[in-house]
Amino acid sequence: MTNVFNFQYDAPYFCGGIPDFFNIMNYDGMNSSRPQNALRISFREYIFQENSHLGMIAPSAIIFLIYYLFKYNTNFVEKFLIILFILICFIKSSTTLILGLFLNLTLILIFNYKELPKKNIFSFVLIILICASNLIFNNECKKRFISLDKNIDLTLEQNSDLNNNIEMKKKTNNENKFTIFFDNSLSENTFLTRAVHFHAFSIMKKSITEKPFGWGLNRYINAFEYYNTMNKPKQKNLMDYNKKDGTNNFIKIIVEFGIFGIFFYFFIFLFIINNKIPIELKLFYLPIIITQSIRGAGYFNGGFILIAFLMLFTYINLYKKLR
Numbered sequence: 001m002t003n004v005f006n007f008q009y010d011a012p013y014f015c016g017g018i019p020d021f022f023n024i025m026n027y028d029g030m031n032s033s034r035p036q037n038a039l040r041i042s043f044r045e046y047i048f049q050e051n052s053h054l055g056m057i058a059p060s061a062i063i064f065l066i067y068y069l070f071k072y073n074t075n076f077v078e079k080f081l082i083i084l085f086i087l088i089c090f091i092k093s094s095t096t097l098i099l100g101l102f103l104n105l106t107l108i109l110i111f112n113y114k115e116l117p118k119k120n121i122f123s124f125v126l127i128i129l130i131c132a133s134n135l136i137f138n139n140e141c142k143k144r145f146i147s148l149d150k151n152i153d154l155t156l157e158q159n160s161d162l163n164n165n166i167e168m169k170k171k172t173n174n175e176n177k178f179t180i181f182f183d184n185s186l187s188e189n190t191f192l193t194r195a196v197h198f199h200a201f202s203i204m205k206k207s208i209t210e211k212p213f214g215w216g217l218n219r220y221i222n223a224f225e226y227y228n229t230m231n232k233p234k235q236k237n238l239m240d241y242n243k244k245d246g247t248n249n250f251i252k253i254i255v256e257f258g259i260f261g262i263f264f265y266f267f268i269f270l271f272i273i274n275n276k277i278p279i280e281l282k283l284f285y286l287p288i289i290i291t292q293s294i295r296g297a298g299y300f301n302g303g304f305i306l307i308a309f310l311m312l313f314t315y316i317n318l319y320k321k322l323r
Contacts, residue, residue, distance in 0.1 A: 012039050014051055015141035016093030016134050038139065041091060048092070052295055055096030056302045058089045059104050060287035063124075067283050070119040095135075095144045100291030102131040107290070108282065111272045115279040144194055200247040203227050207255045214258030218299075220246050223255050249296035249304055264308075265293075271311055276318055285311050 017040035048054045065082045068074070074082070089097065105124045113121070135141050207215065207223050215223045224243045232239070246252035253261040268289055271277060288307040299305040 012042070013140055014040055014042070014093070015095040015138055015144065016040075016090070016098045017042060018091055043091075051092050051094035052096040053297070054089065054092050055094040055098075055100060056292050056295060056297065057288065058097050059100040059291045060284055062086055062089060062101065063104060063108070063287055064280070064284045066123055066127075067116075067120055067280070070117060070123065095141055096291065096295040098131045098134050098141065099294060100287060101127055102135065103294070104287040104290050105131075107272060108286070112275075112279055112282060115275065144197075196241045197247050200242060200251045203246070204251045204254050208258060212258045214254075214256050214260065217256055218244075220244060220252050220255050245296060245298045247296075248292065248294050249299065250293040252296070252298065253293075267312075267315075271315065274315075274318075277314060281311075281314060285314075 020039040020041045062085075065085065069079065069082050105128050109116075109121065109124055109128075116124070203223055206227055211223075221244050224246075228239055246255060250265075253264060257264075268286070272282065272286060285307050288303055289311070292302055292304050296302065296304060
C-alpha cells in the first residue's frame, strides 16, 4: 500500500518512468549536472523495496492483462483496474521491467505471431518501441549498459595500474577482449550496479570452465566466496552483494548446474515454439522465467520455481492427451 497520508519521495533518478518536467513531486534535491527531464515521478511504497523487484514479476501480469483486455469483453471496472495497474508499473519502472517487456514481447511475436489477435500484435509492437526508446535514449537506462571499447578506454585512462595488468595478460595469457571487459568492469571507477552484474558474469565464466557440471543446488554462494578469495575484486561492495542469487537466475543456474542448466533453457525454448500450448499460458508463464533469468532473486522468490514446474506439468499433460 502506498504511503498516501505521509508521502515520501522515492529515488528521483531511475530507468524508465514518467519525467517530472514541472516538478510535480516538489523534489528539492535535484542534481545540477542533470537536466530537469531526468527527474522521475515516483513514490515510496512498502510492498517492493526496489523498483527492480516489481520489474521481476510485472512483465508477466502486464502482457497477460493486455491480451485479456483486447481478447475478451471487459467491463469498465476491469478496464480501469488493468490500466491503473499498468500505469503504476510504468511509474515504478526499472531496467528490469523495460528489458523484460522488450525481450518477452519480442520472443512472443517472433514465435507466436499467428496465435495473437491483430489488436494484441499492434499493442505489443507499440510497447516494444516504447521500451526500445527508453533503453536507447534514457541516460539512466544506458548507465546499465556500456560498449566494450568505451569501457576499456575509460578505465585505462583512469587506472594506469589496471592498464599494466591488462597488457601483461595480453602478452602472457592471450586473454580475449571479453575477459578484459570483466576486469575493467570491476575497477573502482565503475558504476556499482553494472559492476555487480559483470562480477557475477565473471564468476559464471570461471565456473563453467573449471566446474562444467556445476557447484550443486543453492551453492552459488560457495562459488562466489571461492572466486572472490582467488581474485579479490577492487570494489569492496562486490565481496558481499548478490552472493546468493548471482543477480539473475540464468547465472545462478549455470553456476550451480553447469552444462545441465542449458537443458532447462532448451526446454523453455521448446515451450515457446510449441503451437499446441495455449497462448494464454505462454503469455503468463514465459515472462516470469525470462525476466528473472536476466534479473532474479533465486528460485524460491518471484514464483520462478513454481512457474517452471507448471510449465513442465503443462508439457507432460499435453503429450498425455496426444497419445
